[in-house]
Amino acid sequence: MKKSIVLLALAAAGCASQGVLVSDMGSFHVGGREHTVRGQPVKTVTFTPGGAPATIDPNGVYQVEQMYVQWFKPARERGTLPLLMWHGGGLTGVTYETTPDGRPGWLNYFLRQGWTVYNSDAVERGRSGWAMYPEVFKGEPVFLTKENPFERFRIGAGPGSYNKDPARMRLLPGSQFPPEGYDNFTKQGVPRWTTTDVPIIAAYTALVDRVCPCVVLAHSQGGPFAFRVAQARPDKVKALVLVEPAGNGDAARAAALKDTPILTVFGDYIEQDARWPTIKGNVVRFLDEVEKSGGKPEVIDLPRIGINGNSHMMMMDRNSDQLAGVIQNWLAGKGFVR
Amino acid sequence: MKKSIVLLALAAAGCASQGVLVSDMGSFHVGGREHTVRGQPVKTVTFTPGGAPATIDPNGVYQVEQMYVQWFKPARERGTLPLLMWHGGGLTGVTYETTPDGRPGWLNYFLRQGWTVYNSDAVERGRSGWAMYPEVFKGEPVFLTKENPFERFRIGAGPGSYNKDPARMRLLPGSQFPPEGYDNFTKQGVPRWTTTDVPIIAAYTALVDRVCPCVVLAHSQGGPFAFRVAQARPDKVKALVLVEPAGNGDAARAAALKDTPILTVFGDYIEQDARWPTIKGNVVRFLDEVEKSGGKPEVIDLPRIGINGNSHMMMMDRNSDQLAGVIQNWLAGKGFVR
Numbered sequence: 001m002k003k004s005i006v007l008l009a010l011a012a013a014g015c016a017s018q019g020v021l022v023s024d025m026g027s028f029h030v031g032g033r034e035h036t037v038r039g040q041p042v043k044t045v046t047f048t049p050g051g052a053p054a055t056i057d058p059n060g061v062y063q064v065e066q067m068y069v070q071w072f073k074p075a076r077e078r079g080t081l082p083l084l085m086w087h088g089g090g091l092t093g094v095t096y097e098t099t100p101d102g103r104p105g106w107l108n109y110f111l112r113q114g115w116t117v118y119n120s121d122a123v124e125r126g127r128s129g130w131a132m133y134p135e136v137f138k139g140e141p142v143f144l145t146k147e148n149p150f151e152r153f154r155i156g157a158g159p160g161s162y163n164k165d166p167a168r169m170r171l172l173p174g175s176q177f178p179p180e181g182y183d184n185f186t187k188q189g190v191p192r193w194t195t196t197d198v199p200i201i202a203a204y205t206a207l208v209d210r211v212c213p214c215v216v217l218a219h220s221q222g223g224p225f226a227f228r229v230a231q232a233r234p235d236k237v238k239a240l241v242l243v244e245p246a247g248n249g250d251a252a253r254a255a256a257l258k259d260t261p262i263l264t265v266f267g268d269y270i271e272q273d274a275r276w277p278t279i280k281g282n283v284v285r286f287l288d289e290v291e292k293s294g295g296k297p298e299v300i301d302l303p304r305i306g307i308n309g310n311s312h313m314m315m316m317d318r319n320s321d322q323l324a325g326v327i328q329n330w331l332a333g334k335g336f337v338r
Numbered sequence: 339m340k341k342s343i344v345l346l347a348l349a350a351a352g353c354a355s356q357g358v359l360v361s362d363m364g365s366f367h368v369g370g371r372e373h374t375v376r377g378q379p380v381k382t383v384t385f386t387p388g389g390a391p392a393t394i395d396p397n398g399v400y401q402v403e404q405m406y407v408q409w410f411k412p413a414r415e416r417g418t419l420p421l422l423m424w425h426g427g428g429l430t431g432v433t434y435e436t437t438p439d440g441r442p443g444w445l446n447y448f449l450r451q452g453w454t455v456y457n458s459d460a461v462e463r464g465r466s467g468w469a470m471y472p473e474v475f476k477g478e479p480v481f482l483t484k485e486n487p488f489e490r491f492r493i494g495a496g497p498g499s500y501n502k503d504p505a506r507m508r509l510l511p512g513s514q515f516p517p518e519g520y521d522n523f524t525k526q527g528v529p530r531w532t533t534t535d536v537p538i539i540a541a542y543t544a545l546v547d548r549v550c551p552c553v554v555l556a557h558s559q560g561g562p563f564a565f566r567v568a569q570a571r572p573d574k575v576k577a578l579v580l581v582e583p584a585g586n587g588d589a590a591r592a593a594a595l596k597d598t599p600i601l602t603v604f605g606d607y608i609e610q611d612a613r614w615p616t617i618k619g620n621v622v623r624f625l626d627e628v629e630k631s632g633g634k635p636e637v638i639d640l641p642r643i644g645i646n647g648n649s650h651m652m653m654m655d656r657n658s659d660q661l662a663g664v665i666q667n668w669l670a671g672k673g674f675v676r
Contacts, residue, residue: 021360022358022359023359025446026436026446029522037483046532047584048584049535051616051620052613052617056482059483060483061484062481068432090385093465094465098364121465131481142383143400145399145400147399148398186401187370191467221385221386224386279389
């Protein structure tokens with residue numbers, strides 16, 4: 001990673017004795033609404049052993065569907081707009097932090113490149129909290145077994161390829177995913193609903209209204225959210241970087257994105273997968289609609305540019321810095337880097 | 339806040355043109371265990387509209403009870419040990435981030451003071467994720483109404499004091515809590531169980547084993563966890579700062595803390611409260627046991643040193659920097675600051 005060493009040096013240049021990553025940081029919650037519960041019995045709860053019992057009346061007004069956002073200002077600002085990072089389903093903003101095998105992730109990479117970054121947890125995930133169900137969220141939360149993403153995210157070579165022992169996992173040939181980090185990756189997973197798209201999109205839209213104009217980088221389930229929020233706020237979302245989006249936008253409103261620079265990145269092993277040809281096909285059809293309406297969306301199939309072995313969790317793959325570099329170069333080419 | 343301005347200048351001194359907060363940062367999950375589910379029916383789930391249906395077999399091995407930890411290295415290291423921040427019940431590490439009224443919180447304060455900080459979300463809260471119940475967690479999660487903490491955390495003047503309109507909230511006389519931030523504070527709340535102390539303590543212990551020797555700063559429910567982990571690892575937890583601990587340690591093992599510097603801080607309005615005299619009484623009795631066994635635990639009742647109006651959420655009160663300064667001075671007095 002000669003390049004990132006150079007950039008590290010650049011970042012450090014502003015500063016005397018040590019590398020500097022962040023000049024300021026903070027967090028906030030955005031969006032959400034109030035929900036009223038009526039007709040439930042009063043409970044007495046002792047929250048802490050040795051504490052005093054408290055009376056909890058479940059009837060009343062609850063805060064629900066807000067979203068947690070953590071922001072970081074780089075030591076040396078070089079991005080022309082803030083970069084918003086939206087994670088995928090069943091995960092949180094942790095996706096972009098330290099990789100499961102312990103290397104700096106895309107959050108640190110883009111901070112070193114001089115971007116102000118807003119990293120969020122979608123509604124109902126992580127530090128955004130979740131609401132009672134079925135009263136507020138419909139349906140049940142989905143929990144994934146440890147082996148499920150191993151196959152579904154194109155890390156393992158099909159059914160039965162998972163093994164708790166990294167040495168005995170059967171990875172796809174040439175896989176860049178670090179098997180020694182897989183167990184840590186499963187610790188990043190959180191329960192998720194499949195019925196919460198509306199409040200999730202509402203909170204992302206509230207974030208965009210608060211901190212944009214901006215560039216949105218979205219992964220997997222974050223992709224369709226980013227498409228739809230950009231369609232609702234084409235004046236505020238100035239560019240979209242979609243990392244294996246798991247769904248598309250509103251085809252009827254494809255024209256809303258005709259002036260938005262869009263980069264979509266797909267990894268390896270898609271054609272041979274049971275589900276990914278369908279998922280990618282849907283996305284490409286949507287991008288075709290954007291193109292017909294006058295847009296110029298760009299798609300990078302990593303294997304076609306000679307980058308092989310990438311899983312759906314490419315920001316955690318061994319070559320994560322190289323992939324971030326591909327995105328950084330595209331953003332620079334569009335004039336978003338000073 | 340003349341003092342913190344001076345420290346800001348100090349921090350900035352190491353750096354050319356701008357203030358420097360963090361030289362490096364990252365995150366990890368620690369602890370947890372595997373839980374096996376058997377005999378459940380297979381489900382088909384379409385995770386994303388426009389996505390492809392996936393078969394979810396709920397039977398299998400789940401990762402549960404791990405804990406999320408985010409760490410930050412200061413631009414200029416001055417703490418002699420890392421500082422671990424443990425939040426209270428129904429909350430997450432967000433407690434120590436930006437205050438609900440938008441000021442830098444204790445996380446940034448202690449980073450400016452040169453501490454390496456590990457800020458975590460307890461098991462089952464925030465980015466630690468939560469496990470299925472009743473299969474893994476016993477009982478139901480507790481959700482709090484927006485008004486509940488207003489009275490229970492000594493912000494409002496008793497029953498009926500909450501109002502959505504900050505101008506119409508009835509705060510305790512002289513309260514330091516910023517009413518304009520209360521609505522944001524309610525967005526920080528997450529569901530919590532009252533049955534998960536054992537896995538929470540196990541994960542905190544795993545964190546201590548991984549990153550300590552250290553100083554632990556714990557708030558409310560984090561207090562009894564900190565007492566118990568320090569009793570289990572007196573060689574690794576070198577000092578305890580307890581901000582209104584909501585419970586005590588194991589009285590039978592009080593002697594384990596006889597060589598541990600302990601500062602316990604209590605805010606205002608305790609005597610007049612329905613529950614806090616009991617909670618504080620239990621803690622003080624436990625500290626008396628530590629003292630009898632040869633320890634020298636210190637208690638600061640803020641009103642007794644002329645600092646009035648502090649709620650249970652004192653790290654969010656208007657004078658939060660002043661209170662952090664009280665803690666910083668105590669730590670410096672114990673030799674934990676270079």
